[in-house]
Amino acid sequence: MDITSFFTFMNIGLIIVGIVIAVGTYLVSVYNSLIVLKTRIQEALSGIDVQLKRRADLIPNIVETVKGYATHEKDVFENVTKARSALMNAGTVGQKAEADNMLTGALKSLFAVAENYPELKANTNFLDLQRQLEDTEDKVAYSRQFYNSNVLDFNSKIQMFPTVIIAKTFGFTTFEFFKAEKEDQKKVEVKF
Amino acid sequence: MTVYSQIAQNKIKTYIIFVVFILIFTGFFLIIGNAYGSPWPYALLGLTISLVSTVGSYFYSDSLVLKTTKARKAIKEEFFDLYTVVENLSLAAGLPTPKIYVMDDSSPNAFATGRNAKHAVVCATTGLLNILDRTELEGVIAHELSHIKNYDILVSTVTAVLVGTIALVADLIMRSFWFSSGGRDRNKNPITLVLLIAAIIITPIIATLIQLAVSRRREYLADASGVLITRYPEGLARALAKISSYPVGVKSATTSTAHLFISNPFKKNAAGSIMRSLFSTHPPAEKRIEILRRM
Numbered sequence: 001m002d003i004t005s006f007f008t009f010m011n012i013g014l015i016i017v018g019i020v021i022a023v024g025t026y027l028v029s030v031y032n033s034l035i036v037l038k039t040r041i042q043e044a045l046s047g048i049d050v051q052l053k054r055r056a057d058l059i060p061n062i063v064e065t066v067k068g069y070a071t072h073e074k075d076v077f078e079n080v081t082k083a084r085s086a087l088m089n090a091g092t093v094g095q096k097a098e099a100d101n102m103l104t105g106a107l108k109s110l111f112a113v114a115e116n117y118p119e120l121k122a123n124t125n126f127l128d129l130q131r132q133l134e135d136t137e138d139k140v141a142y143s144r145q146f147y148n149s150n151v152l153d154f155n156s157k158i159q160m161f162p163t164v165i166i167a168k169t170f171g172f173t174t175f176e177f178f179k180a181e182k183e184d185q186k187k188v189e190v191k192f
Numbered sequence: 193m194t195v196y197s198q199i200a201q202n203k204i205k206t207y208i209i210f211v212v213f214i215l216i217f218t219g220f221f222l223i224i225g226n227a228y229g230s231p232w233p234y235a236l237l238g239l240t241i242s243l244v245s246t247v248g249s250y251f252y253s254d255s256l257v258l259k260t261t262k263a264r265k266a267i268k269e270e271f272f273d274l275y276t277v278v279e280n281l282s283l284a285a286g287l288p289t290p291k292i293y294v295m296d297d298s299s300p301n302a303f304a305t306g307r308n309a310k311h312a313v314v315c316a317t318t319g320l321l322n323i324l325d326r327t328e329l330e331g332v333i334a335h336e337l338s339h340i341k342n343y344d345i346l347v348s349t350v351t352a353v354l355v356g357t358i359a360l361v362a363d364l365i366m367r368s369f370w371f372s373s374g375g376r377d378r379n380k381n382p383i384t385l386v387l388l389i390a391a392i393i394i395t396p397i398i399a400t401l402i403q404l405a406v407s408r409r410r411e412y413l414a415d416a417s418g419v420l421i422t423r424y425p426e427g428l429a430r431a432l433a434k435i436s437s438y439p440v441g442v443k444s445a446t447t448s449t450a451h452l453f454i455s456n457p458f459k460k461n462a463a464g465s466i467m468r469s470l471f472s473t474h475p476p477a478e479k480r481i482e483i484l485r486r487m
Binding site: 040043044047051131135138139142143145146150 | 280
C-alpha cells in the first residue's frame with residue numbers, strides 16, 4: 001500500500017466515523033425530546049387527576065346538604081353517587097373523561113332540583129359548595145386544555161417522518177385525548 | 193420565534209443588562225472620582241455598589257417592586273375572581289400558580305414580576321378588578337402569565353431595580369454636588385466639571401434607553417401568547433380598551449417601574465404626541481386592540 005492510498009483509506013474511515021457520530025447524536029436528541037414530551041403529558045395528566053379528586057371529595061358534602069332539604073329526590077342522589085364512584089374507579093384517560101362528563105350531567109340535575117327549594121338556595125353552606133364545585137369544574141377544563149395541547153404536540157411529532165421511525169423502534173405510542181362533553185355540538189332545542 | 197428561543201434570548205439579555213449596568217455604573221463613579229481627584233477609590237465604590245445591586249436585583253427584585261408599588265397579598269375570600277382566574281389559567285398554561293397581589297388604586301392596571309415561574313408574582317389594581325368582567329380579567333391575567341412563561345419578568349424587573357438604583361444615585365450625587373459647590377474654594381479642572389455634569393445628564397438617558405429596549409415588542413408577543421391560553425382575543429381587547437380609556441394614572445407607579453405594567457400607568461398629558469410615542473414604554477393601546485381583533 002503506497003502512502004496516497006493509505007490516506008484515502010483513512011479519509012473514508014473518518015467520513016464513516018463522522019456519519020455514525022452524527023446519526024447517533026441525532027437519534028439521542030430525538031429520543032430525549034420524545035421522553036421530555038412524554039413526561040410533560042404525564043405531569044399534565046396528574047394535574048387533571050388532582051382536580052378530579054378535589055371534585056370527587058366535594059360531592060358527599062353537597063349531596064348531604066341537598067338531602068337535608070330535598071328528601072324525595074332519591075334518583076338524583078343515586079346518579080351523582082354512581083358517577084362519583086365511576087370517576088374514582090376510572091383507570092384510563094377515556095374512562096376518566098367519560099365518568100367526569102357523567103358527573104357533570106348528574107350535578108346539573110342536582111342543581112336543577114335545588115332550584116325548587118328556596119330554603120336550600122338561601123343556605124350559605126350550599127352556595128359555597130356550589131361555587132367550589134363550579135370552580136373545580138373550570139379547573140378540570142383548564143387542565144384538560146393543557147393536557148390535550150401536549151398530547152397534540154406529542155402525537156403529531158411521533159407520526160411525522162423521520163421521527164416516526166425512532167418512535168416505532170422504541171415503542172412510543174400515541175396518547176389518548178381527554179375528551180370533553182361535546183355540548184356545543186348538540187342541537188339546541190328552543191322551547192317557548 | 194418559539195417560546196424556548198424567547199426564553200434563551202431573555203436570559204442572555206439579562207446578562208447583557210448586568211454587564212452594561214456594571215460598566216456604566218463603575219464608569220460613572222470613575223468620572224465623579226476624577227472630579228474629586230481620587231478616581232480609583234470611587235471606581236471601586238461604584239463597582240461594589242453595582243455588583244451588590246445586580247445580585248440583589250436578581251434575588252430580591254420582586255419584593256422590591258412590590259414594596260415600591262405598595263402592593264399587598266390578595267386573600268382568596270376577598271378576591272375570589274382574581275384568585276380563581278389566576279389559578280385556572282396557570283393550569284392551562286402549565287405553570288405553578290404565582291403569588292397573587294393587589295394594589296389599592298382606582299386606576300385599572302396589572303403587572304407581573306419575579307425571576308422565574310417558581311418565584312413569580314401577579315399583581316392587579318383594585319380598579320382593574322372593579323371595571324373588568326371575568327372574561328376580560330382572564331385576558332389580562334393570561335397576558336401576565338405569558339410574561340412569566342417567557343421570562344420577560346426577569347428582564348423587566350431586573351431593569352426596574354437597576355434603573356431605580358441609577359436614578360437614586362444620580363439624584364444623590366447631584367444634591368451633594370450642589371450643596372458642596374457653595375463656599376469652599378475649589379481648584380478643580382473645568383473639564384472634569386463638564387464631565388461630571390455630562391455624566392449626571394447622560395446616565396439617566398442611558399437608563400431610559402435600556403428600559404425602552406426591554407419593553408414594547410414583548411407586549412405584542414405577550415398579547416398573542418396570552419390569547420393562546422384563553423382562546424378568546426376579544427376578552428383582552430375589551431380589557432385594553434377599558435384600561436386605556438380610564439382618565440387617571442396609577443399613583444404609585446414610577447419611571448423605573450412603568451414598563452412592568454400591562455398598559456402605560458402614566459396618562460397622556462398635553463405634551464407632543466411624537467415625543468410621547470418615541471419615549472413610551474408601551475405600544476399604543478389602539479394598535480394592540482386592532483391586532484387582537486384581527487386574530
